[in-house]
Amino acid sequence: MADRYDIRLPAIRIRQGSHFIYCFGVDGKRIHDFAAVSRVHRDDDSLQGYQRPEVLTHIKAIRRYLESPDAMLPNAVVLAFDQRVTFETAPLESALDYVATGELVIPVDERLAEEDRAAWLVDGQQRSAAIRDADVAEFPVAAVGFIAKDEAEQRSQFILVNNTKPLPKGLIHELLPDSIGHLPPAYARKQLPAEIMIKLNSGPRNWVGHPFAGRIATPTQPNGYIKDNSVLKMIENSLSDGALYRFRREDGAGDVQGIIEHLNLFWTTVVEVFYEAWELEPRKSRLTHGVGIQSMGYVMDQLTEDHDLVAEGTHDLATALWGLRDHCAWTAGTWRMSETDHRRWNSLQNTPNDIKLLTSHLLRKLRK
Known part of the structure; x- marks a missing residue:
């Protein structure tokens, strides 16, 4: 077989508004000839791919089923094509x-790396992997495809296709900043916070100026x-009605650079005051725990709104935070919430x- 050739598949084109989708059948054994399974990762702080990692136990279960008599997979796989198709x-x-x-005409070039193939698998990763590995000569499947303008449109469709499935939230948060087009309202509201979080997590892992860099657990920062x-x-809390609110714009976007600078300055000062607690994982420190991150976010709103x-610099901020040290039990001791309410640190x-x-x-301690 030649290195370069076309796969021609009978197909039905359906118009949906200004978009077209293509319904067709294809031997599942051939999907990986022209489609890449793009697993989310970062390259020089740029998000690449969007697919969740393969679930091996699920793939094995599907494979066993496919090798049994009368196996059937009625659900269509979803493919995002580029402009070459x-x-x-x-x-x-x-x-x-x-x-x-x-006919859908899909070019195949066996010399290309996987990520350069003409299609990306948006939905059906486990099914296609199981068919690829199954001990069967062929296994035709139903497929639905669309031709995307760019990778951002592919990411948006990936989120929408998986909106009703238990897609990992961390993966959604990674994908949202680089997605375009209409998204469900709950996701649209998180686009700006997600973009800010991803930027906070990038850069050198040096707490001076980059306190969060490499410390936030995401699919690309495991x-x-x-x-x-x-x-x-x-x-989100601060953007809603706190210190970051003034950086927002009416269209839902915001001054991302201003927000990043504000957060990095505040949290760098937090780390200066509570360095030991910042360097410990949540089970050993309530500062890096959800309760500490969110509570100190409200402290940021109070002190910097x-x-x-x-x-102005952070001298006054540092003075105020140093005043909190004796009232915090991030890693040991007791929280004295009131004269009668004492809580173990963890x-x-x-x-x-x-x-x-x-x-x-x-x-309360800040006001005193």
């Missing part, structure tokens, strides 16, 4: 103006020890009640 309309006209029949959702909530840290949990309790305690 074309559709040639058949001469026969359809009775429906939004439907056309023809060695991070601070939960991404804790940082996201801290950012009307201050430009870039212009008894505080990432719950609304405990976050409110710790926030009230810290703000």
Whole structure:
């Protein structure tokens, strides 16, 4: 077989508004000839890919089923094609103006690396892997494809296709900043906070100026020890009605650089005051725990809401935070919430009640 050739598949083109989708059948054994399974990773702080890692136990279970008599996979796999893929309309006209029949022409170049193939697998990763590995000569499957303008559109479709499935939240948070087009409202609201979190997590792992860099646990930073959702909530709360609110714009976007500078200056000062607690994972430190991240976010709002840290510096902020040291039990000792309410240092949990309790305690001490 030649290194370069075309796969021509009979297909139905369906118009949906200004978009087209293509329904066709294909031997599942051949999907990996022209489609890449792109696993999310970062390259020089740029997000690459969008697919979740393969689940080996799930693949093995599907493979065993495929090798059994009368196996059937009725669910279609979803493929995102790039502009190299074309559709040639058949001469026969359809009775429906939004439907056309023809052939989907998919170029294959066996010399290309996987990531340079003409299609990316948006949904059906485990099924296609199981078919590839199964001891069967062929296994035709139903497929639905669309031709995307760019990778950002592919990411958006990946999120939408998986919106009703248990897609890992961490993967969604990684994908949102680079997605375009209409997204569900809950995801659209998280785009700006997710972009900020990803930028906080990038850069040199040096707490001076980059306190969060490499420390937030995400699919591309699996060695991070601070939960991404804790940082996201801290950012969301402040953008809603705290110190970061002034950086927002009416269209839902914001001054990302200004927000990053403000957060890095505040949290660098936090680390200066509570360095030992910052270097420990959440089970050993309540500062890096969800309850600490969110409560200190409210402290940031209280201390910096009307201050430009870039212009004014952090001397007064540092003075205020040093005043909190004797009232914090991040890694040992007892939280003295009141004369009668004493809590063991690690008894505080990432719950609304405990976050409110710790926030009230810290703000009360600041006012004194």
